[in-house]
Amino acid sequence: EFDVLIIGGGPAGAAAAIYAARKGVKTGVVTEKFGGQVLDTLGIENFISVKETEGPKLVAALEQHVKEYDIDVMNLQRAKGLKKLDDGKVEVELENGAKLSSKTIILSTGARWREMNVPGEAEYRNKGVAYCPHCDGPLYKGKRVAVIGGGNSGVEAAIDLAGIVKEVTLFEFDTKLKADAVLQKKLYSLPNVKVILNALTTEVNGNGTKVYGLSYKDRATDETKQVELEGIFVQIGLLPNTDWLKGTLELSKHGEIVVDHKGHTSMEGVFAAGDCTTAPYKQIIIAMGEGANASLAAFDHLIRQ
Numbered sequence: 497e498f499d500v501l502i503i504g505g506g507p508a509g510a511a512a513a514i515y516a517a518r519k520g521v522k523t524g525v526v527t528e529k530f531g532g533q534v535l536d537t538l539g540i541e542n543f544i545s546v547k548e549t550e551g552p553k554l555v556a557a558l559e560q561h562v563k564e565y566d567i568d569v570m571n572l573q574r575a576k577g578l579k580k581l582d583d584g585k586v587e588v589e590l591e592n593g594a595k596l597s598s599k600t601i602i603l604s605t606g607a608r609w610r611e612m613n614v615p616g617e618a619e620y621r622n623k624g625v626a627y628c629p630h631c632d633g634p635l636y637k638g639k640r641v642a643v644i645g646g647g648n649s650g651v652e653a654a655i656d657l658a659g660i661v662k663e664v665t666l667f668e669f670d671t672k673l674k675a676d677a678v679l680q681k682k683l684y685s686l687p688n689v690k691v692i693l694n695a696l697t698t699e700v701n702g703n704g705t706k707v708y709g710l711s712y713k714d715r716a717t718d719e720t721k722q723v724e725l726e727g728i729f730v731q732i733g734l735l736p737n738t739d740w741l742k743g744t745l746e747l748s749k750h751g752e753i754v755v756d757h758k759g760h761t762s763m764e765g766v767f768a769a770g771d772c773t774t775a776p777y778k779q780i781i782i783a784m785g786e787g788a789n790a791s792l793a794a795f796d797h798l799i800r801q
């Protein structure tokens with residue numbers, strides 16, 4: 497039995513665990529894989545005070561920091577259910593059948609980017625295919641890039657990138673953009689942005705080491721065309737890892753766990769932090785801050801019991 501049980505061991509979960517353990521309360525972490533999305537990241541240049549690092553290196557540092565404390569890390573375990581018990585504690589059921597109970601829970605199961613699912617996408621991930629303009633935009637300074645997706649995040653990304661790169665081509669599957677009118681107006685005012693509507697992206701073209709183009713089908717004519725470029729930012733959605741919580745907690749229409757400014761969820765004693773929540777802007781430094789925030793809120797809850 498735990499005082500604070502954290503589900504998900506990415507940056508949010510690691511920060512939550514350290515903050516909890518430093519209060520001297522019994523802390524556990526259940527995670528499918530320690531490190532989360534950071535494990536899949538190549539260069540990181542926006543983790544403030546660390547000029548430059550790599551995902552696996554940052555994960556190793558996180559792991560080492562967590563190991564400094566008495567934290568029960570249950571790696572390679574997946575939670576599948578959450579239930580409030582009669583005594584006020586919360587029970588988490590794991591996929592292996594084990595049941596753990598805790599006075600408080602912090603959910604930090606993160607998210608994953610929706611992929612185009614076209615040939616070349618996986619092969620050129622981090623070699624021209626990117627998902628985060630805040631992270632990787634500066635790497636494409638002076639180059640030509642595509643943004644896939646004409647919703648708010650795609651159009652925001654295109655506007656953002658237009659200030660850094662040479663040329664942005666935005667691809668939208670539909671015959672019109674879905675982004676807010678004010679964003680569209682801004683987008684169309686930029687001289688180095690081109691918009692291609694009614695386009696189904698079909699392949700990432702590369703030379704084995706890097707991307708040189710993108711193929712798409714013009715849905716009006718069924719013709720396949722190719723655009724030459726060096727980078728592709730996929731902005732067709734971020735999927736929170738919260739399927740297992742449907743019907744248990746309040747989720748937003750995008751599946752994010754609804755939290756307040758202290759990380760409280762709709763279930764008493766259950767907190768959430770990081771990319772799986774409604775907190776805006778999905779970044780490592782933000783996830784860590786949210787993890788610390790939720791952990792302090794969980795401690796606040798414990799001392800009032």
Ligand code: FAD
Pocket residue numbers: 503504505506507508509526527528529530531532533534536537538539540541542543573574575576604605606607608609627628631632737740769770771772778779780781783
């Ligand atoms: P995650 O990192 O997603 O961790 C969640 C963890 O929970 C994972 O280990 C997952 O396996 C586990 N989990 C999920 N479901 C369950 C379950 N049911 N039971 C148990 N465990 C579960 N951000 C930056 O600030 N700078 C960058 O340069 C940067 N580059 C990026 C590059 C890439 C390719 C990607 C994908 C992301 C990048 N990001 C970057 C974003 C950053 O990685 C995330 O914002 C951050 O990792 C979110 O942390 P988190 O702890 O909320 O979630």
